[in-house]
Amino acid sequence: MSLLEEALKSITPADKDAIEKSKKRIDNLTKPIGSMGTLEDIASKMAGITGKLYNEIYKKNIIIMCSDNGVCEEGVSACPQNLTRIVTNNYTRGITGVCTLAKYNNSDITVVDIGVKGEFNNSKIINRKINHGTKNMCKGAAMTKEEAVKAIEVGIEMVDNLVKQGYDLFGTGEMGIANTATSAAVMAAILDCPVDLVTGKGSGLTEEQFSTKKSVIKKALDINKPNKEDVLDVISKVGGFDIAGMCGSFIGAAKNKVPIVIDGFISYTAALCAYRLNKNVKDYIFPSHLSKEPGVEYAIKELGLEPMLNLKMRLGEGSGCPLAFNIIESALYSMNNMATLKEASVEGDFFVDIREEN
Structure with missing residues (x-):
């Protein structure tokens, strides 16, 4: 089998479970849902690539x-x-x-x-x-x-x-x-x-x-x-x-x-x-x-x-x-380091209302 054939056969889809877990975690950060737009999509896509919720680029x-x-x-x-x-x-x-x-x-x-x-x-x-x-x-x-x-x-x-x-x-x-x-x-x-x-x-x-x-x-x-x-x-x-x-x-x-x-x-x-x-x-x-x-x-x-x-x-x-x-890298850093609603002591319906609007 050639290198090309072997490579093509080895490619698998992104980890959909990791993507969903990432989206759920991002939705619970201290911000309205979807308010960071493409940055959120990037972080979730990266989770699908690596299978990890927290990702960082080294080289x-x-x-x-x-x-x-x-x-x-x-x-x-x-x-x-x-x-x-x-x-x-x-x-x-x-x-x-x-x-x-x-x-x-x-x-x-x-x-x-x-x-x-x-x-x-x-x-x-x-x-x-x-x-x-x-x-x-x-x-x-x-x-x-x-x-x-x-x-x-x-x-x-x-x-x-x-x-x-x-x-x-x-x-x-x-x-x-x-x-x-x-x-x-x-x-x-x-x-x-x-x-x-x-x-x-x-x-x-x-x-x-x-x-x-x-x-x-x-x-x-x-x-x-x-x-x-x-x-x-x-x-x-x-x-x-x-x-x-x-x-x-x-x-x-x-x-x-x-x-x-x-x-x-x-x-x-x-x-x-x-x-x-x-x-x-x-x-x-x-x-x-x-x-x-x-x-x-x-x-x-x-x-x-x-x-x-x-x-x-x-x-x-x-x-x-x-x-x-x-x-x-900005997207990953933000999603890795932003607090959750609980960590930020955000309570009540404030973000709920904004989420419904979005």
């Missing part, structure tokens, strides 16, 4: 999957392809958007070369290169199905290894010029929806470049005809190694019963792939923000998850994750 890590995409040669990005390599290296220098936010929120990052064109001489970059970028999906499949499985398994392995090191909250990040094009192709295929609805301008295309991008994605789908019922077929034909790696990270988190956070569009696409492979994966996922990329809204609807924030961000890299980490 956080954002796993950044970096890979090049062959479709870049079709002019679907405003950025040159070598930027993938440059930014991947810069993650290890701590100078990018996700790095600054991660540092501020006391999170580590793990940089993975899962398919960057060229080689690195940098010990801070983990080499799990499947290939030197994918092939141009406008000329055939982006990768083989075997490569897709291997890339997903890299994501599973990353989480497995980091859990052993004590990490208990994860984020998903990526770097790969043209990966909004591959993500739009994957999402359009899986959701069986028009390309125009899920395709955005990515790094800032002109109207002419944007039109080219949509045409290229449509061409890739027409040529490859991915099977929407087969996630591996979709990823291999029109996806990227970064998407596959992040998909594996979501699966790995669910396998290990640890929470994991979605960042933006590419991350949502990977989460959608993981969800289609095993729907129980959803129980372990927290969305961070509502990306400006239009395809995110369709992924949200399919996953049935509500982003915590709307900051009009579209950076990628995993930059939304440390912001969500802060909210998750």
